[in-house]
Amino acid sequence: MIEFQNIEKGFFGVKVLKGVSFAVKPGQTVGIVGENGAGKSTLMNILGGNLPPDSGHMLLGGKPYAPKSPRDAERARVAFIHQELNLFGNLSIAENIFIQNFPRRRTWSPFVAGPQIEERTRRLLAEVQLNRSPATPVEQLSAGEQQLVEIAKALALDAQLIIFDEPTTSLTSRETERLFAIMARLRERGIAMLYISHSLGHVQQLCDEIVVLRDGQVVGTGSKETLPLERMISLMVGREITQLFPRRETRPAPEIALEVKSVSQPGVARNISFQLRRGEVLGLSGLMGSGRSELARILFGLDPCASGEIVLNGESLAGLSPRERIRRGLAFLTEDRRAEGLCLEAAIADNITMVSLPQYSRGWTRAVDRNACRSVVAKMREAVGLTASARDEQPVKTLSGGNQQKVVLAKWLLNQPKVFILDEPTRGIDVGAKHEVYRLINELAGHGAGVLMISSELEELTGMCDRILVMRRGEIRDEIRPDEFDRERILRAALHDGSLV
């Protein structure tokens, strides 16, 4: 269906793709895995017409294929389902599906054919098993339902090739299963699919063939039988990762770093109480919308809380702004690093010093001590293992996701936090960077800080935490100690037993 022949691409003189070749047959689902920066996004941008290759060719259905714009890709019936969904929240499902090319009553007419659109939308929604009226505004849909709309949009184009880029990151496990069922049906219809994901388990489950990219090259291809999980990981990383979760040598201290006393906020959190000790890594599990991230925002002072008390190292934080909480040793890595974690257009160095800059400004004019900043940035880059190829002045947006996350960590670690709240610290980053993040969390706990770690990945929580709290509907439903760590028990507490599931 699609064949890549020796695709090469470089930016700023750095080769990102070094002769990538592989092919996808009609009706085949091919998984592409690789660390961030391995070249997956660049390859997909070339396929989608966003970037031209420096050299090499693509064949689509046996014919040369060289899209100059996303529009060209669409005309060639190549559709993308992006990680960040590209729908217009204020428009209806039908409008979103036909936004590029509304069916008209006559070809020359400016008036769109309302009934025809509705009818076609209805049929498409039935195909993806989304039981909603075509007139529903997209913002009223859940993330999973929006994804189905994206797929319906691809079907409306009569796509012969659909690319899924990290489609499951914002889906619940039920929605994920539904997505996979629909993908299976698409395969039966002969549609070829490319599936890009860091969830290696999903890739194994779904794909007929797996392509492993590393440093812009195909380092391995095979089926799920010939490429078991460990083999995939070691190919991706280029070395054996014996243990994904590094061992922490230190134990939690008896002193309490953060105490939360019956914090409540209507509709968000109900009577939340827990203690976080120094040197402890406390996990917070729960489904999307269970109130995990909302609780973190309350603790950090970004959102209000109606009642209850938050005590940091013996001092109440009532009424303090995030700024004052940071000064007292709180740190918060947000779930969405692009929107709230980083200034993407700003330099790496400026992002790293963003929190601690007042400590490096002198005199009554608060002039920034640039030498001190430079040396401290160098120190932090080393500490978090940021890629050496990036210059300090380079905008953060040029970094891969994993390296961007390291910049966020560096920014907070520089302030030597006493309590660090991490909301999905490894979302969308590759195995190598994950390992590094885990190492940094252990190191921080080893220095006596308390860590509150929110995550949707159970393996991560069970691998890293001293205790796990499970939230559902704004309440803590269960507390699980290390000797009782049990996936099933966590899921049960998160999902409730029976009726709702």
Added chain:
Amino acid sequence: MLKRLFLSDYLVLWLCVVYFIALIPFTPGFASWSNLQTILAYLLPLLVVALGLTLVLIIGGIDLSVTSTIALASVVGGKIMSSEAGWLAGSAVAVPVGIAAMLLVGVMMGVVNGFAVTQCRIPAFIATLTTMMFVSGLAIWFTQSQKIGGLPAGFVALGQKLWLATAIAAGATWLAHYVLARTLFGRWLYAIGHNSRAALVSGIPVQRVAFAAYVLAGLFAGLSSILFTAGLETGNPEMARDNLLDVAGAVVIGGTSLYGGKGRIIGTVFGVLFLALVDNSLNLLGLNFYTVTMVKGGVILGAALLDALRNKLLIS
């Protein structure tokens, strides 16, 4: 070589040089000493107001009221100092009080804008548009549309003695540059312009910093009004009326982004210089006001296109 020049930070300065040299043969008296002085006298007050606007644009805001503030400060200063009808006519403290009052008018306008934008959460465009309208009207009502003459010699010297005006503007420029490039406050302005939510989460006092940026814009407008008023020897309720978009255009030509996060004072200096050269040369060519405006629009568009092309090249 040509590409290096094109991508240089000093591109606008080179454009000024090229424009200047290219127009000398066609424009009688363009390069004469007295004309260069005219150009300088024209650009100094514009430069000072552009400095404040640069700060506000860097946080991703806008201040449309700066030129109205100049007009209001101008008539307030005139009313205080004028020897004909001034409240402090002939008094020894008239000039210092007048100057202080003009700066205060600027600060007050900044406070109003800053409060409206950061506390009431009114979009900066609307907030400053309404203050612009209100203040323009207020200045005219205040003087019943009369110009105020008879300003004391000590005050007029600030604008008429070119070295003095230059020293004031240079001092203001250096100050703005220092604040922006060297201080914590300056770094915070950029951070807010890049991503104000990330800045807030990082513990930057976003509202206070943004408020201060508007106050500074007002202060610079007040200072600019002193240069304008002294230079023209009149308190005029329509002072700088036609300069708002010129100034904004100059700042943007100088490389400051309307989306925030980008911009430098040196760029603003070049942008204002470019604008002054274009304006002066077109006047010397004997074009009427409307033609000048049209050509100026075209030139600014050209500069903007060039900048867009340059950014595209910088990325690839």
